[in-house]
Amino acid sequence: MSAKRLVQLTVNGKSYERFVEARLTLADFLRNELDLTGTHLGCEHGVCGACTILFNGNAVRSCLLLAVQANGADIMTVEGLARNGELHPLQRAFQDQHALQCGFCTPGFLMTAFAFLKEFPHPTEDQAREAISGNICRCTGYQPIVEAVLQASEKTASERK
Amino acid sequence: MAQTYIGTPIKRREDVRFVTGRGTYADDVKLPGMLHAAILRSPYAHARIRSIDTAAAAASPGVAWVFTLRDIGEAAMPVPMRMYKIAGLERYLQPLLAQNKVRYVGEPVAVAVAESRYLAEDALDAIEVEYEELPAVIDVAAALRDDVLVHEEAGTNLAAVHEIHIGDAATAFAGADYTRREVFRVHRHTGNPMETRGLVAHFDAGKRELTVYGMTKLLHYNRQVIAGFLRLPEHKLHFIENDVGGGFGIRGELYPEDFLIPFASFRLGAPVKWIEDRREHLMAANHSREITCELEIAARRDGTLLALRAKIYGNMGAYVRTHGGLVPCSTAALLTGPYRIRNYECRIHCVVTNKTGMGTYRAPGRYESCFFRERMLDMVAADLTIDPVELRRRNLIQPEEIPYEIGVTRPGGSPTVLDSANFPSALNRALKEFDYEGLKSRQGRLENGRYHGIGLAYFVKNTGGLEPYEGARIVIGEGPSVAVYISINVLGQGHETAMAQICADALGVPLEWISVFHGNTDLVPFGWGTFASRGTVMCGNAVHLAALKLKEKLLRLAGEQLNCDPAQLELQGGAVYRKGSAAALLDMEELVVRAREAVRQSVGRPELEETAYFNCSQLTHSYGVHLAHVAVEVETGTVEILRYMVVEDVGRCINPLLVHGQAVGAAAQGIGGTLLEELVYDENGQLLTTTFRDYVLPASTDVPRIESVVLEEAPSPLNPLGVKGAGEGGIVGTGAVLANALSHALSGMGLQVTALPLSPENVRKLIRNRAARAMF
Numbered sequence: 029m030s031a032k033r034l035v036q037l038t039v040n041g042k043s044y045e046r047f048v049e050a051r052l053t054l055a056d057f058l059r060n061e062l063d064l065t066g067t068h069l070g071c072e073h074g075v076c077g078a079c080t081i082l083f084n085g086n087a088v089r090s091c092l093l094l095a096v097q098a099n100g101a102d103i104m105t106v107e108g109l110a111r112n113g114e115l116h117p118l119q120r121a122f123q124d125q126h127a128l129q130c131g132f133c134t135p136g137f138l139m140t141a142f143a144f145l146k147e148f149p150h151p152t153e154d155q156a157r158e159a160i161s162g163n164i165c166r167c168t169g170y171q172p173i174v175e176a177v178l179q180a181s182e183k184t185a186s187e188r189k
Numbered sequence: 190m191a192q193t194y195i196g197t198p199i200k201r202r203e204d205v206r207f208v209t210g211r212g213t214y215a216d217d218v219k220l221p222g223m224l225h226a227a228i229l230r231s232p233y234a235h236a237r238i239r240s241i242d243t244a245a246a247a248a249s250p251g252v253a254w255v256f257t258l259r260d261i262g263e264a265a266m267p268v269p270m271r272m273y274k275i276a277g278l279e280r281y282l283q284p285l286l287a288q289n290k291v292r293y294v295g296e297p298v299a300v301a302v303a304e305s306r307y308l309a310e311d312a313l314d315a316i317e318v319e320y321e322e323l324p325a326v327i328d329v330a331a332a333l334r335d336d337v338l339v340h341e342e343a344g345t346n347l348a349a350v351h352e353i354h355i356g357d358a359a360t361a362f363a364g365a366d367y368t369r370r371e372v373f374r375v376h377r378h379t380g381n382p383m384e385t386r387g388l389v390a391h392f393d394a395g396k397r398e399l400t401v402y403g404m405t406k407l408l409h410y411n412r413q414v415i416a417g418f419l420r421l422p423e424h425k426l427h428f429i430e431n432d433v434g435g436g437f438g439i440r441g442e443l444y445p446e447d448f449l450i451p452f453a454s455f456r457l458g459a460p461v462k463w464i465e466d467r468r469e470h471l472m473a474a475n476h477s478r479e480i481t482c483e484l485e486i487a488a489r490r491d492g493t494l495l496a497l498r499a500k501i502y503g504n505m506g507a508y509v510r511t512h513g514g515l516v517p518c519s520t521a522a523l524l525t526g527p528y529r530i531r532n533y534e535c536r537i538h539c540v541v542t543n544k545t546g547m548g549t550y551r552a553p554g555r556y557e558s559c560f561f562r563e564r565m566l567d568m569v570a571a572d573l574t575i576d577p578v579e580l581r582r583r584n585l586i587q588p589e590e591i592p593y594e595i596g597v598t599r600p601g602g603s604p605t606v607l608d609s610a611n612f613p614s615a616l617n618r619a620l621k622e623f624d625y626e627g628l629k630s631r632q633g634r635l636e637n638g639r640y641h642g643i644g645l646a647y648f649v650k651n652t653g654g655l656e657p658y659e660g661a662r663i664v665i666g667e668g669p670s671v672a673v674y675i676s677i678n679v680l681g682q683g684h685e686t687a688m689a690q691i692c693a694d695a696l697g698v699p700l701e702w703i704s705v706f707h708g709n710t711d712l713v714p715f716g717w718g719t720f721a722s723r724g725t726v727m728c729g730n731a732v733h734l735a736a737l738k739l740k741e742k743l744l745r746l747a748g749e750q751l752n753c754d755p756a757q758l759e760l761q762g763g764a765v766y767r768k769g770s771a772a773a774l775l776d777m778e779e780l781v782v783r784a785r786e787a788v789r790q791s792v793g794r795p796e797l798e799e800t801a802y803f804n805c806s807q808l809t810h811s812y813g814v815h816l817a818h819v820a821v822e823v824e825t826g827t828v829e830i831l832r833y834m835v836v837e838d839v840g841r842c843i844n845p846l847l848v849h850g851q852a853v854g855a856a857a858q859g860i861g862g863t864l865l866e867e868l869v870y871d872e873n874g875q876l877l878t879t880t881f882r883d884y885v886l887p888a889s890t891d892v893p894r895i896e897s898v899v900l901e902e903a904p905s906p907l908n909p910l911g912v913k914g915a916g917e918g919g920i921v922g923t924g925a926v927l928a929n930a931l932s933h934a935l936s937g938m939g940l941q942v943t944a945l946p947l948s949p950e951n952v953r954k955l956i957r958n959r960a961a962r963a964m965f
Binding site: 106132 | 200201203204205206207208209210211212213214216217219307380381382383384385432433434435437464466467680681682683846847849850853854855856857858880881882886888889890892894895
């Protein structure tokens with residue numbers, strides 16, 4: 029169990045090297061080794077989506093990956109969304125739409141929505157609703173999250189003009 | 190002009206830390222030298238423990254300690270009941286770790302503490318427990334036969350009985366034109382906050398002080414109990430919640446782990462963290478809702494309701510937990526709802542079984558009773574050929590009858606009084622907003638292969654009160670800055686914003702000056718907590734009172750500075766004005782500096798603080814109507830919600846954004862609980878739903894766009910702000926309204942829903958059984 033392996037990866041633009049046990053999950057690695065505790069664990073079996081991160085640009089569940097699988101990967105977590113102290117339009121939209129209450133699922137929704145909007149910058153309401161259907165929120169009833177994704181999509185669209 | 194932060198949809202100030210990943214939840218707390226605990230749980234529903242061998246586990250790599258109940262020694266106490274302590278229940282309390290027997294799957298048996306959670310879980314694998322499996326009893330009917338005793342020493346599984354007698358139901362039934370009897374059932378499900386339970390306990394052996402992070406809901410009470418357990422002075426315990434990933438009734442109650450983790454830290458002198466995993470949560474944290482109700486109703490031919498008679502059976506699980514008999518008793522407490530029913534009789538049975546213990550889940554008992562009553566009323570309406578709305582209208586308590594005393598409906602309680610309401614007005618508004626009349630023609634109609642149904646359910650929900658007080662302390666610093674310290678905690682509701690709004694208006698300062706601090710037993714010495722929709726009612730009013738007291742003081746200080754009568758002055762926007770004048774005489778910054786200086790000569794202490802407690806034991810009642818339009822596919826049993834609306838009177842709305850958020854979020858939870866979720870056991874007492882693949886929570890594609898209408902027609906007369914709690918109205922009517930809408934959709938087949946959940950499987954079963962019956 030104790031044989032450790034080297035993991036080299038980039039998280040939010042910063043390079044890290046750590047020796048880790050093969051069984052360490054990527055989520056635990058981010059949270060405990062790198063102190064990036066914005067990535068949350070709601071179920072640890074890949075259903076709730078609270079631990080969603082971007083792995084080489086794709087939204088994935090960090091609880092279902094091992095840290096060693098991330099060797100060489102480029103990762104982005106919720107901590108990487110805001111730039112230079114400015115909230116990302118998605119973050120701002122979540123606040124505007126009251127798309128969070130307890131905030132525990134929020135990082136997962138933000139990362140899921142971030143990846144989705146990269147691929148579908150102008151979604152319909154149904155597409156936005158579908159896109160977040162793999163994440164669970166117990167507080168909001170989802171409608172405000174759908175609205176936030178739509179608001180952010182308009183925002184990114186208008187900024188591009 | 191008076192400030193009006195109250196009533197304004199102000200965006201939440203807490204959001205920025207959450208959207209940037211900077212919240213601090215229990216698992217985010219890291220302390221130097223911290224150890225990690227994992228808990229060995231029973232794999233059996235009912236078994237005798239022959240032996241526990243922890244030697245190999247204790248010798249596992251990185252293990253600091255493995256302990257069982259014996260190691261706790263004399264200090265070992267059961268988890269106490271906090272409320273609804275009906276006589277008899279005290280025989281069924283849960284020990285901190287299993288002793289000679291395990292009584293449900295998931296019961297804690299031993300604890301391993303190690304350098305990491307991975308190593309602690311490895312150690313659990315090395316603990317040898319020899320069990321002798323016993324037959325399990327999982328449903329109430331079987332448990333009542335007492336063939337299998339969950340607690341042999343008690344001699345029965347019927348833990349307690351409580352009766353309610355209001356009026357004379359027997360005579361009313363004897364003389365009634367019409368009676369009906371039905372057996373209703375609400376299934377076992379629970380809140381499932383996204384953050385599982387978690388604690389970090391740190392006993393500082395030098396100071397002999399214990400700090401616990403991750404405690405929530407009832408910080409002060411929990412501290413008092415744990416202080417007694419560890420035999421430490423209460424004030425040497427500091428309970429801190431930080432951020433909390435949802436509560437919904439489950440989190441923050443005392444569980445065995447709340448004793449075990451502080452105990453481990455106390456013994457080891459090192460910080461100990463325990464984070465529950467989801468499987469543990471589903472089997473160990475409180476379950477709720479499982480109530481069976483045999484309900485009889487008596488009415489006149491014209492629909493006038495005469496009497497209700499009920500037998501309520503609560504499946505309490507293996508141990509009676511902190512809530513005592515609350516869930517079945519609360520089912521009985523408001524069973525008569527907003528209706529004039531003078532004769533009411535109820536017998537409540539608390540029955541133990543080999544399932545997880547029962548506790549509260551958002552609107553505990555009220556979700557259940559709303560389903561029982563509102564379902565029954567639709568059946569009565571059909572029997573008497575009266576429109577369901579008209580039947581309700583004829584029986585609603587009228588505004589001139591308010592305050593309306595129902596009678597004593599709670600054990601040991603004072604009478605239940607509906608304090609303020611305009612029930613007919615809320616009904617009319619709901620019907621209009623939903624265009625109920627317009628939709629009625631589609632009732633039961635087959636359109637494109639689906640049957641349509643429109644349902645409604647009226648609810649009343651007690652809010653506030655329960656525990657008699659909450660407190661707030663407000664301190665003004667230079668800057669100027671205003672610190673509001675509150676006695677309650679926050680599980681996601683947004684108190685940091687709402688309490689600031691209340692303070693700003695009462696004190697007369699800009700919102701931006703205010704910071705709200707919560708969730709720490711050291712901030713305000715006494716308090717209860719956030720539950721039962723009481724946060725804003727109890728603590729919001731404490732903030733209001735403290736702010737008014739402080740304003741009076743500030744105006745006196747200003748009067749001294751300005752050499753004028755304080756009665757002539759007012760405070761608005763952070764400046765002192767002469768009443769009726771638009772020119773500021775003194776701004777707060779100046780006043781604070783001068784006041785701090787001046788007191789040296791006068792009273793000798795800075796006076797820029799006030800504490801107030803708001804006291805009210807009486808419950809204030811929110812009420813309203815849920816409406817739903819559903820379409821049902823007979824072949825698959827799937828129910829699609831085409832439209833859903835919650836109309837709720839909250840007395841006075843502090844922040845519409847938050848109130849709508851509560852209503853919509855609660856309704857979504859209730860829709861999930863009604864259509865999808867169920868904690869399922871097999872006949873051996875094995876819990877089959879231990880992942881989110883088996884226990885299905887609603888996702889964005891399962892929840893419709895929920896419309897929320899917030900009314901302020903009946904401010905509470907029981908508190909200065911006039912507020913009622915808004916946390917539960919959105920969930921209370923969900924089971925009832927969906928069951929009513931579905932029954933209307935399938936009325937052509939003569940189907941009546943009497944049991945939840947309305948899963949496709951159950952709906953199919955209902956249709957099949959009906960078809961089978963029709964054949965014979």
